[in-house]
Amino acid sequence: MVNILITGVAGFIGSNYVHQVLVKNRGTQIIGLDKLTYAGNIENLTSIINEDDFIFIKGDICDRKLLEKIFHKYEINQIINFAAESHVDRSIHDPQVFLKTNILGTQTLLEVAKTHWSIDTSWKTGCKFLQISTDEVYGSLGAEGKFNENTPLDPHSPYSASKAAADLIVQAYHDTYGIPMNITRCSNNFGPYQFPEKLIPLIIHNALHHKKLPIYGDGRQIRDWIYVLDHCDAIDIVLRNGISGNIYNIGGNNELENIQLVKEIISILNELTEDSSICNNLIEHVTDRPGHDRRYAIDSSKIESDLKWQRRFIFSDVLRTTIQWYMDNPVWIDNVITGEYQKFYEQNYGNR
Numbered sequence: 001m002v003n004i005l006i007t008g009v010a011g012f013i014g015s016n017y018v019h020q021v022l023v024k025n026r027g028t029q030i031i032g033l034d035k036l037t038y039a040g041n042i043e044n045l046t047s048i049i050n051e052d053d054f055i056f057i058k059g060d061i062c063d064r065k066l067l068e069k070i071f072h073k074y075e076i077n078q079i080i081n082f083a084a085e086s087h088v089d090r091s092i093h094d095p096q097v098f099l100k101t102n103i104l105g106t107q108t109l110l111e112v113a114k115t116h117w118s119i120d121t122s123w124k125t126g127c128k129f130l131q132i133s134t135d136e137v138y139g140s141l142g143a144e145g146k147f148n149e150n151t152p153l154d155p156h157s158p159y160s161a162s163k164a165a166a167d168l169i170v171q172a173y174h175d176t177y178g179i180p181m182n183i184t185r186c187s188n189n190f191g192p193y194q195f196p197e198k199l200i201p202l203i204i205h206n207a208l209h210h211k212k213l214p215i216y217g218d219g220r221q222i223r224d225w226i227y228v229l230d231h232c233d234a235i236d237i238v239l240r241n242g243i244s245g246n247i248y249n250i251g252g253n254n255e256l257e258n259i260q261l262v263k264e265i266i267s268i269l270n271e272l273t274e275d276s277s278i279c280n281n282l283i284e285h286v287t288d289r290p291g292h293d294r295r296y297a298i299d300s301s302k303i304e305s306d307l308k309w310q311r312r313f314i315f316s317d318v319l320r321t322t323i324q325w326y327m328d329n330p331v332w333i334d335n336v337i338t339g340e341y342q343k344f345y346e347q348n349y350g351n352r
């Protein structure tokens with residue numbers, strides 16, 4: 001029996017992942033842990049919160065006592081660590097919580113896993129720690145080339161520095177104690193349930209409200225966009241088949257300038273809403289993000305050749321379905337922005 005602890009389960013990627021695993025129904029017992037910060041929403045889990053093979057616990061990955069209890073009670077044998085402070089702009093304004101959750105939280109999870117999984121000099125069969133990391137740890141590229149797993153770490157924001165530090169701690173627990181682990185480093189995700197501070201949902205939300213669309217600097221920065229369920233497929237494959245100690249890069253092979261992407265979103269919205277006032281005039285160039293990385297591009301050939309991962313989704317199709325999802329769920333957006341779902345959790349599940 002696999003008893004898997006999924007941290008950050010109520011966030012964007014964690015909630016998409018857990019829906020996908022439960023749909024596949026692999027007889028996995030899932031323990032979902034989340035602090036329910038502004039970015040974590042119980043509503044993202046409504047359709048599964050009462051399923052027998054899913055248990056939700058509100059809590060902090062820095063809380064060692066709580067983790068000990070969870071490991072003991074549920075005999076956890078695998079961890080996927082999605083929990084993090086994830087937004088670059090917030091890390092520029094207030095770095096400390098990034099260091100606490102992303103670095104110390106990861107180390108606390110590793111320490112508890114080490115205590116429960118190591119037997120004399122060997123490790124419990126089937127145990128694994130999977131750290132969900134990011135391509136931002138590699139820093140910024142010039143016009144040519146892509147990040148591969150051997151690209152040196154060169155983070156520029158407090159967020160990416162904290163993620164790079166967490167990766168190094170995971171590697172240190174592997175090299176020093178032998179903990180079975182993998183690290184995945186993915187490019188920019190998009191899809192349903194993404195907090196509307198990130199570029200794609202922010203632009204959709206603002207455009208639907210005829211608000212200005214802020215573009216940092218010249219807008220010619222490049223990101224490699226991947227649909228969240230392609231990322232989730234890759235995570236699942238690494239969890240099952242990744243060779244312990246290995247890092248796997250995951251990308252969309254889909255580089256776009258921010259300005260190009262925003263114009264594409266406007267044009268799809270224009271068509272879907274038949275509202276001609278949603279137009280390029282809403283774009284407003286604003287002061288650039290300090291330390292802004294210019295270009296990310298990912299070489300995914302290792303995971304493609306070693307683990308046979310392939311993307312399933314076509315960008316233009318899933319960009320359209322993502323836009324449609326935000327149009328169909330205005331209440332979700334309003335409630336995550338106002339923090340209504342946090343209040344809902346306390347009222348309905350707070351005494352669990």
Ligand code: NAD
Nearest residue numbers: 008010011012013035036037039040060061083084086189
């Ligand atoms: P998110 O901000 O949507 O979700 C993070 C979740 O972690 C939230 O539910 C939040 O409540 C929870 N959390 C925060 N601090 C916690 C703590 N101390 N204890 C327990 N839970 C806590 O982020 P996301 O976009 O879903 O990202 C998930 C992971 O994937 C992160 O580690 C991020 O670095 C990584 N990642 C994200 C992307 C992307 O494009 N979004 C790309 C590559 C990697």
Ligand code: DAU
Nearest residue numbers: 086087088134135136187188197198199214215216221258
């Ligand atoms: O590359 C993976 C990373 O992608 C993840 O590790 C992070 O958790 C995730 O937040 C994301 O980071 P970015 O900084 O790339 O994402 P964001 O959506 O904040 O910004 C995408 C690009 O758009 C970036 O170049 C900054 C720009 N931008 C963003 C916002 C919010 C704007 O021009 N205007 C905006 O209002």
